[in-house]
Amino acid sequence: MYAVISAGNLIYGPDDWNPSVFQKCLGNVSVSLPASPPDNPIEINDILIVQVSEVKPDYDAATQMLVAGPLVVSGDTASITYTVEPIPAPPPPTSGQIFAAAVNAGVQVTSTATGSLSDTYAITPDAVMNINSVIASIAAGKGLPGGGETFEYFGKSGPHNFSVTDFGNLATVIRDYVYNLQVALLTAEGGGAPSWPSAVLTIP
Secondary structure, three states, X not given: OEEEXXXXXXXXXXXXXXXXXXXXXXXXXXXOOOOXXXXXXXXXXXXXXXEOEEEOOOOOOOOEEEEEEEEEEEOOEEEEEEEEEEOOOOOOOOHHHHHHHHHHHXXXXXXXXXXXXXXXXXXXXXXXXXXHHHHHHHHOOOOOOOOOOEEEEXXXXXXXXXXXXXXXXXXXXXXXXXXXXXXHHHHHHOOOOOOOOOOEEEEO
């Protein structure tokens, strides 16, 4: 970085080297500044263009950060001294972010009776709508999609063969989880202390 100083006072900077910008600091003085950053000070009349000395202590980049102090002009030199401060902890997630993350993650379902049904299942609005449509079809006496005794319903790892009873069990735990998730969100948005439900679920 460079700075323009005159009589011990800062005129411009600090800034990266840019000949056209620094040229404007010289007023009506016509001079050709180098295109590349100069290694030595440039003196034009009573104006100096100097490289800013940056004093940086050692620090741990994983947990600390450097904070620049003010630019100090002393005679024909300019410097910035950095201090080390801890990296601030990220802000806690908002209730909306927690809710969205839970919806995107889905639920981890374990079947105690039929291990092949254990998987992670989606609970996005489209997935819940699909589940509800199958349950509505069963309730209307129309059976499962495809008309068989079982049908394929996809989890994260692939398709699983569900009977009417098994799918009803899955739909029930997902229904309850989504409901509790929505209650927690509304509680948080209303200023209350939410109780976020566990996404680890069990079906027979």
